Amino acid sequence: xxxxxxxxxxGAVSAGLLVLSACDKPTAISTLTVGSSSVSxxxxxxxxxxxxxxxxxxxxLQDKGVEEISVDPDETVRFGVDPEIADKGWTILMNGQPxxxxxxxxxxxxxxxxxxxxxxxxxxxxxxxxxxEGESNATGLWSFRLKKDx
Numbered sequence: 001x002x003x004x005x006x007x008x009x010x011g012a013v014s015a016g017l018l019v020l021s022a023c024d025k026p027t028a029i030s031t032l033t034v035g036s037s038s039v040s041x042x043x044x045x046x047x048x049x050x051x052x053x054x055x056x057x058x059x060x061l062q063d064k065g066v067e068e069i070s071v072d073p074d075e076t077v078r079f080g081v082d083p084e085i086a087d088k089g090w091t092i093l094m095n096g097q098p099x100x101x102x103x104x105x106x107x108x109x110x111x112x113x114x115x116x117x118x119x120x121x122x123x124x125x126x127x128x129x130x131x132x133e134g135e136s137n138a139t140g141l142w143s144f145r146l147k148k149d150x
Contacts, residue, residue: 028082030131030142039067047140061096070149073113089135102135
């Protein structure tokens with residue numbers, strides 16, 4: 001009787017470890033903060049160290065199911081990335097176009113007014129902002145939608 005329990009317990013533990021080993025490791029996190037509000041996200045596309053194809057990047061930048069945050073144009077938008085993203089270099093994209101030069105820092109700030117200024121390619125009261133991992137080839141994208149809060 002005791003041996004059956006031991007075998008059953010060992011089988012349950014083995015099955016549990018097998019299930020856990022089948023899970024994908026989560027990707028690094030990117031966070032946007034405006035005032036006291038923050039949104040965080042795992043990679044919208046990629047984030048596993050392999051270069052993304054240009055077509056995949058284009059498709060990913062059309063993704064509608066991304067985190068949203070309201071931005072008062074007078075506020076500062078703070079971008080934070082995990083060190084593993086920073087180590088590979090990252091760029092902030094606005095509507096798919098580079099807004100900043102690549103950086104290896106884990107934190108950057110940009111005035112909120114930039115995201116709603118036509119001079120920088122903004123259109124209307126909503127802007128898609130992405131963190132692109134990789135200095136030349138994109139290996140991951142973390143996207144967010146900024147909504148103007150006047």
